[in-house]
Amino acid sequence: MNPRIACIALLSLLPFSQLHAAELTLELGNGSQRLSSAQLLAHPQAQTVEINNDVSYKRRMHYRAIPLAALLEGVQPGDHLQLVASDGFAAELSAAPVLSKTGSQAWLAIEDPAQPWPPLGKGKPSAGPFYLVWLKPAASHIGPEQWPFQLAAIRKLPPVAQRFPQLLPAVAASPAATAGFAQYQKNCMACHRLNGAGDSQFGPDLNIPHNPTEYFSSDFLTRYIRDPQSLRRWPQGKMSGFAVEVLSDKALGELVEYLRHMAGRKVKP
CATH class of the missing domain: 2.60.40.420 (Cupredoxins -  blue copper proteins)
Incomplete structure (x- = not known):
């Protein structure tokens, strides 16, 4: 059998979630860590959140998400974060509003490969696999640029x-x-x-x-x-x-x- 055909046949036997696995890279000053969508969906703090006026979809959305602070071990309010999307978008953000227990609340939404999100527009992909969403964004003056979608990496860096x-x-x-x-x-x-x-x-x-x-x-x-x-x-x-x-x-x-x-x-x- 042609090796390429054999490979495709083997891939067809894998679960859908394995074929579409995604990874989020964390670089927080203590080495690099990669977390898969499966790992994040199974996180003990994962829950369903409702976003009333989603910046990207322009409507109410529901996501399986975890508090972003739960992933930022060792990060302090005075630290600076950079959130990089797969298309080169790179949001700069103080860690303070992300870690705060009052005001705006930052959540990492995780796209389940078995239940994909809708496309952002005709011929466009979804906001997944990872998307930073906010509850009560106005409380901490969170703007649209602080809602990066198609998120690929989160880094702790010196200030701009x-x-x-x-x-x-x-x-x-x-x-x-x-x-x-x-x-x-x-x-x-x-x-x-x-x-x-x-x-x-x-x-x-x-x-x-x-x-x-x-x-x-x-x-x-x-x-x-x-x-x-x-x-x-x-x-x-x-x-x-x-x-x-x-x-x-x-x-x-x-x-x-x-x-x-x-x-x-x-x-x-």
């Missing part, structure tokens, strides 16, 4: 300013530009790099070769951030808008001021 000094505004920067650096980390860095700095592989660099404040005139940049598809629409456009409930007018102004400031601080990668 320490890892990427080329992102820092000048010491003499305006208070608005300094505040905008925090908004950039929360809302932009998961998809974009700036001055070549960052771990995301998802979107274009926001300063090299040109900063958006250099080619968006008047109020068009703020309009674009609010609703990208209202200014230019194309099938491959992936950026979603930031509603005022997610990014206030004040915070948006600070973000734009930071970008404008960094246009004068280009550092070629």
Whole structure:
């Protein structure tokens, strides 16, 4: 028998869950650990959670999930986490809201291969195999960028300013530009790099070769951030808008001021 056919025949005898096993990598400063979807579904703290307004599915969803804090052995509230998706999306997040027992509650949703989640859209995969979801996200000001789906790895890393000094505004920067650096980390860095700095592989660099404040005139940049598809629409456009409930007018102004400031601080990668 052809070896390839024999291999396919053998695979067909395996349980569905084994054929579609997924692994989540944890790098928390004590080595690397890989946990399979089967292991996580069998976790003693696993339970069904209801998410009333799911960021990715835009509707109520139910997931089998475990508190993310249950996986973060040794992580302290002052630590910094990076959550990396399989498509290169890399969310930066303080460990404090993840570990807190009050306010927002972070849960790792695990897709059961025997009961797959719906696709995110026509011709798209689901949000699985792992997805960070939140109960009461507004309590800790959790934004859409802190809901990474298709999650592949969780890492404990030094803070962004320490890892990427080329992102820092000048010491003499305006208070608005300094505040905008925090908004950039929360809302932009998961998809974009700036001055070549960052771990995301998802979107274009926001300063090299040109900063958006250099080619968006008047109020068009703020309009674009609010609703990208209202200014230019194309099938491959992936950026979603930031509603005022997610990014206030004040915070948006600070973000734009930071970008404008960094246009004068280009550092070629």
